[in-house]
Amino acid sequence: DIGSASQLEAAFNDGNNSWDSNNSKNYLFSTGTSTYTPGLNGAAGSIRTGAPSGGVLSVGASTYATDLNEVAGPIPTEKLSGVTLNVSTSTYTPNVNGVEVTAQTEAPLGAFTPIDPGTLSKPTPLNVDWSEQSIYFIMTDRFSNGDPSNDNYGGFNSNNSDQRKWHGGDFQGIINKLDYIKNMGFTAIWITPVTMQKSEYAYHGYHTYDFYAVDGHLGTMDKFKELVGKAHDKNIAVMLDVVVNHTGDFQPGNGIAKAPFDKTDWYHHNGEITGGDYNSNNQWKIENGDVAGLDDLNHENPATANELKNWIKWLLNETGIDGLRLDTAKHVPKGFLKDFDQAANTFTMGEIFHGDPAYVGDYTRYLDAALDFPMYYTIKDVFGHDQSMRKIKERYSDDRYYRDAQTNGVFIDNHDVKRFLNDASGKPGANYDKWPQLKTALGFTLTSRGIPIIYQGTEQGFNGGDDPGNRENMAFNSNHDLYQYIAKLNNVRNNHPALQNGSQKEKWVDDSFYSFQRSKNGDEAIVFINNSWNSQTRTIGNFDNLSNGTRLTNQLSNDSVQINNGSITVTLAPKEVKIFTK
Numbered sequence: 189d190i191g192s193a194s195q196l197e198a199a200f201n202d203g204n205n206s207w208d209s210n211n212s213k214n215y216l217f218s219t220g221t222s223t224y225t226p227g228l229n230g231a232a233g234s235i236r237t238g239a240p241s242g243g244v245l246s247v248g249a250s251t252y253a254t255d256l257n258e259v260a261g262p263i264p265t266e267k268l269s270g271v272t273l274n275v276s277t278s279t280y281t282p283n284v285n286g287v288e289v290t291a292q293t294e295a296p297l298g299a300f301t302p303i304d305p306g307t308l309s310k311p312t313p314l315n316v317d318w319s320e321q322s323i324y325f326i327m328t329d330r331f332s333n334g335d336p337s338n339d340n341y342g343g344f345n346s347n348n349s350d351q352r353k354w355h356g357g358d359f360q361g362i363i364n365k366l367d368y369i370k371n372m373g374f375t376a377i378w379i380t381p382v383t384m385q386k387s388e389y390a391y392h393g394y395h396t397y398d399f400y401a402v403d404g405h406l407g408t409m410d411k412f413k414e415l416v417g418k419a420h421d422k423n424i425a426v427m428l429d430v431v432v433n434h435t436g437d438f439q440p441g442n443g444i445a446k447a448p449f450d451k452t453d454w455y456h457h458n459g460e461i462t463g464g465d466y467n468s469n470n471q472w473k474i475e476n477g478d479v480a481g482l483d484d485l486n487h488e489n490p491a492t493a494n495e496l497k498n499w500i501k502w503l504l505n506e507t508g509i510d511g512l513r514l515d516t517a518k519h520v521p522k523g524f525l526k527d528f529d530q531a532a533n534t535f536t537m538g539e540i541f542h543g544d545p546a547y548v549g550d551y552t553r554y555l556d557a558a559l560d561f562p563m564y565y566t567i568k569d570v571f572g573h574d575q576s577m578r579k580i581k582e583r584y585s586d587d588r589y590y591r592d593a594q595t596n597g598v599f600i601d602n603h604d605v606k607r608f609l610n611d612a613s614g615k616p617g618a619n620y621d622k623w624p625q626l627k628t629a630l631g632f633t634l635t636s637r638g639i640p641i642i643y644q645g646t647e648q649g650f651n652g653g654d655d656p657g658n659r660e661n662m663a664f665n666s667n668h669d670l671y672q673y674i675a676k677l678n679n680v681r682n683n684h685p686a687l688q689n690g691s692q693k694e695k696w697v698d699d700s701f702y703s704f705q706r707s708k709n710g711d712e713a714i715v716f717i718n719n720s721w722n723s724q725t726r727t728i729g730n731f732d733n734l735s736n737g738t739r740l741t742n743q744l745s746n747d748s749v750q751i752n753n754g755s756i757t758v759t760l761a762p763k764e765v766k767i768f769t770k
Contacts, residue, residue: 307410308410308413308414308417309413310413310505310506310507310508311413311416311417311420311507311508312420312508313420313508313509313510313534314420314423314425314510315510316375316376316425316510317689318376318425318511318535318537318556318557318595318639319592319594319595319639319688319689320375320685320688320689321375321376321425321639321688322373322374322375322376322634322639322640322642322678322681322682323374323375323376323377323378323427323597323639323640323641323642324369324372324374324376324377324378324641324642324644325377325378325599325602325603325641325642325643325644326362326377326378326379326380326644327357327379327380327392327603327644327659328357328358328359328361328362328379328380328382328393328406329354329355329356329357329358329380329391329392329393329405329406330355330357330391330644330659330660330661330662331357331361331362331365331644331662332357332358332361332362332364332365332662332664333346333355333356333357333358333361334358334359334360334361334362334363334364335358335359335360335361335407335411336356338358338404338405338406338407339354339356339405341403341404341405342386342404342405344387344388344405345388346405348661351656351657351659352389352391352656353388353389353391354388354391354405355391355661356405357406357662358405358406358407358411359406359407359411359412359414359415360407360411362377362379362415363414363415363418365664366418366419366422366424367422368664368666369424370422370424371666371675372647372666372671372674372675372678373674373675373676373677373678373679373681373682374424374642374678375423375424375425375682376424376425376426376427376510376511377419377424377425377426377427378427378428378429378513378641379426379427379428379429380392380393380394380429380603381393381394381396381428381429381430381431381515382402382403382406382412382428383396383397383398383399383401383402383403383430383431384396384397384398384401384402384403384404384446385397385403385405385436386398386436386438387436390436391405392603392659393429393431394429394431394515395435395436395437395482396431396434396435396436397435397436397438397445397446398446399446399449399496399499400446400499400502401446409506409507412507413506413507413508416507416508416509417508420508425510425511426509426510426511427509427510427511427512427513427535427537428503428507428509428511428512428513429512429513429515430500430503430512430513430514430515431514431515431516432485432487432496432500432514432520432524432528433479433484433485433515433516433517433519433520434478434479434482434483434484434485434516434519435449435482435483435485436482436483437481437482437483438483445483448491448495449485449492449495451491453486453489453491454485454486454489454491454492455483455484455485455486456476456477456478456484456485456486458473458476458477458478458484459477459478460477460478460479460480460481461473461474461477461478461479461519465477474518474519475519475520475521479516479519484519487520487521487523487524488521493524493527496524496528497527497528497531500512500528500531500532501531501532504532504533504534509534510534510535511534511535511536511537512532512534512535512536512537513536513537513538513539513559514528514536514537514538514539514555515539516539516541517538517539517540517551517555517558518538518539518540518541518542518547518551522550522551522553522554523554525538525551525554525555526553526554526555529554529555529556535556535557536555536556536557537555537556537557537558537559537595537597537639538551538554538555538557538558538559539558539559540558540559540561541559541561541604542561542562543561543562543565544562545562545583545586545587545589545590546586546589548560548561548562548589548590549586549589549590549591550589552590552591552592552595553591556595557592557595557596557597557639558590558596558597559596559597559599559641560593560596560597560598560599560638562583562586563583563596563598563638564598564599564600564601564605566579566580566582566583567598567600567629567632567633568600568608568611570719571600571612571625571626571628571629571632571719572608572611572612572613572625572629573612573613574613574625574719574721576699576700577697577698577699577700577701577702577717577719578697578698578699580632580697580702581694581697581702584637584694587637593637593638594637594638594639594689595638595639596637596638596639597638597639597641598633598636598637598638598639598640598641599633599640599641599642599643600626600629600630600633600642600643600646601643601646601658602641602643603643603655603658603659604655604658605654605658606652606653606654606657606658607643607645607646607650607651607652607653607658608622608625608626608629608646609622609623609626609649609650609651610651610652610653610657610658612625612626613625615721616721622651623649623669623670624721624762624763625763626646626670627670627673627763627765628717628718628719628763628764628765630642630646630670630673630674630677631677631715631717631765631767632702632715632717632765634674634677634678634681634687635677635680635681635687635706635713635715635765635767636692636704636715637689637692637706640681642674644662645660645662645663646670646674647668647670647671647674648662648663648664648665648668648670648671649668649670676743676744677744680743680744680767680769684711684713684743684769685708685709685711686706686707686708686711686712686713686769687706687713687767688708689708690706690707690708690711690713691706691707691708692704692705692706693705693706693707693732695714695728695730695731696716696726696728700718700719700720700724701716701717701718701719701720701724701726701760702716702717702719703715703716703717703726703728705731705732707732707733710733711769712731712732712733712734712769712770713767713768713769714731714740714756714767714768714769715765715766715767715768716728716758716760716765716766716768717760717764717765718760718761718762718763718764718765719763720762720763721762721763722762723759723760723761723762724759724760725757725758725759725760726757726758727755727756727757728755728756728757728758729753729754729755729756730754731751731754731756734751734770735751736751736752736753736754737750737751737752738750738751738770739751739770740756740768740769740770741768741769741770742766742767742768743767743768743769744765744766744767745766747766748768749768756768
């Protein structure tokens, strides 16, 4: 900490602990984090021939003399390639050595020691089977403001009247609403990135400025650990969104992006990815160009790749989170994705925003799972626009492309697309009621193969359009009909392993009616879905592991049926879902 000063002058000796005319020139550091490597960085000022008068700070096997004005110490080139200094201008406290010195152990940079690891101990991961979970997706800034004191962090004031700026949601807000989530039956949460941002428009967290710091709008590292720990206390697993494809839109080489990601050769410089690149499936440009003007990281540079892997290992070790969602994964070279997955050693789900199951499925050879965008498009067509249920059958025929379709993330909408209720056609007629379509889509999503993911606000009937309209501030009415419906579906899923990751077999399909059976270790569930605006009756047979005379109960309304002559006759109201179990 250098108080009100604008610069810190560092003095370096020649590596043998002697201070004489052989020393390197002094170097001026501005506020922020910078790295000085003898012989590579430019020097400023004179050569110091006498030892500094400050106190002594030891880092590893090396000793650094420090005071408010200068930092000095040996740099044995065989062991260290540089010294990283963090300099701030916050209030100086006497008797505190506020300058942090980090010795790097790999050339050109190795594991970067974080500025803010927090003081709380690491929460213990739950080690869940993700195929058994039901995920509630939270955009932290738009969820709940539990600590107004951090609303104006960094000079980027919260502004609820502007949908493109910070609104004040934070970790404390999520902590305060864990029971709201738990009572809806969710067993996991996915939250948007927590890394420090440097823009009034980066409320979402996808424009990283500093990988090693938590954004102050959301809270501190300790508060994040508290969130993870309290979620775990309620048996709620935590999946964290991370971005390894790009940083925010900074200018490489001018020191704006936080060290160590402030070097020109850590980035590609191939221009922005265009619509034509996407349309022509120009994979080289998709992986090596800038997404929406954001700075594309160069994963072929070993220093960049190693730092990202070091960072994720540090993050997991510090926080105890249970899994990762990888943003913009299709823009990252697959070889690096595999290395990153191995370094993380936790469950990874990639965002591959593409409608081709063969394209998406290939990424599950490098990551554990993928968000099922092909199924999203099918859900939108079938349940949102009353198209044929045979499209479900066709989509399931593509499961061969996935390493394990049981771990696909299945969703009806998210923060990057229109809300289901915005896009759906509604009931033909004057009122265009869309809720029956939404309930049918939810019934399918929470009972079929894959990991269901429900975006915050779905349970409140949110109907926003394209970004930022789909990123509304939350409401928390636990008596809402949709909240209660989702809670009921989750309760059935949580009580029946067959509906989590059991085998799935189609039992009936036509244009307006679909049925499938799921089985696991003696647990049997049969799901019937009527996608018509009229009542439908079907007689369906050939069920597995169920004998004549077996009575099954609908877990959503308690009506029952009995298997006779190997068949069940069921009648479903318009847009109704029934889930029968023993």
